[in-house]
Amino acid sequence: MKLDKTTVKLENTTQLSKNTKKRVYHDACGMAHGLELLGDRWALFVVRELMLGPRRFGDLRADLPGISANVLTQRLSELEASGVVVRSKLPPPASVQVYGLTEWGYEAEPIVQELGRWATRSPGHDPTLPISGVSILLSFRTMIDRARIGDRDFTVGFRFGVDEYAARVDRGGIHVERGSATGDLVFSGHPSALAAFVYGGVALDVLADNRALTLRGDPMLAARFADLFVLPPKFHPLA
Structure with a gap:
């Protein structure tokens, strides 16, 4: 069987990681073991980037520009060995290797959400x-204020380069999955620009003029969409 370069590299790094002493806390607390599983640098980022479905190695590397190929390979092998990540191959005509979360791996989403919610309060x-793209969409699932949704359901598409996502907003919150970027609203552009519109209050026409973000759909509905997401207040320590 012919092995591709990524597979060989992953197997070599897996062997290397077996010979590398992992951080162990010798503490029966579940939190301690959780840190043993996800506490190494970049591990939780990898889990975050897989929360909306399996991805190729190159896609993960592109959305985690600060990580080296060697470290990403090592984190994937460690997470696979611990049962958090699973490797698979897409059917033809794609026939490429992808990495996804196991059923248990997906259960880590509340950790990602609550850590993010807590940390955004930091000055x-x-x-x-x-x-x-995955991170901004996960933040929407975290920060949406269901009391603001009202009675009208609507759909939203997101296009970040070649990556497309489809979402539905209803009384239960926002439901996002990989799929064709169609809907009552369709945002196309950079994730950071979408964050600037939703969380920073930057006007859509300004972002469009800068070719950072474009909208197809009703601007009034887009403004209502942005109003659904509320960041927690900053913590201000006493002087």
Whole structure:
């Protein structure tokens, strides 16, 4: 059987990781074991990027620009060994290897959500830094205020380069999955620009003029969509 370069590299790194002493806390607390599973640098980022479905190695690398190929390979092999990630191959005509979360791996979403919600209260959090498409959509699932949704359901499409997502907004919140970017609203552009519109209050026409984000659909509905998401207040320590 012919092995591709990524498979060989992953297997080599898997062997290397077996010979590398992992961080162990010798503590029976579930939190301690959770940190043993997801506490290494970039591990939780990899899990975050797989929350909306399986992805190719190159796609993960593109959306995690600070990670090296070697470290990404090692994190994937470790997460696979621990049962959080599973490797599979897409059927023809794609026939490419992808990495996805196991059923248990998907159960980590509340960790990602609550850590994000907690950390956005930090005075040091900088929302203008780059953000991935998966990350901004997961933030919508975290920050949506269901009391603001009202009675009207609507659909939203998101297109970030070649990646497309479809979402439905209803009384239960926002439901996002990979799929054709169609809907009552369709946003196309950079995830950071979408974050600037929703969380930063930057006008859509300004973003469109900068070719950062475009909208197909009713601007009034888009404004209503943006109003659904509320960041928690900043923590201000006493002087």
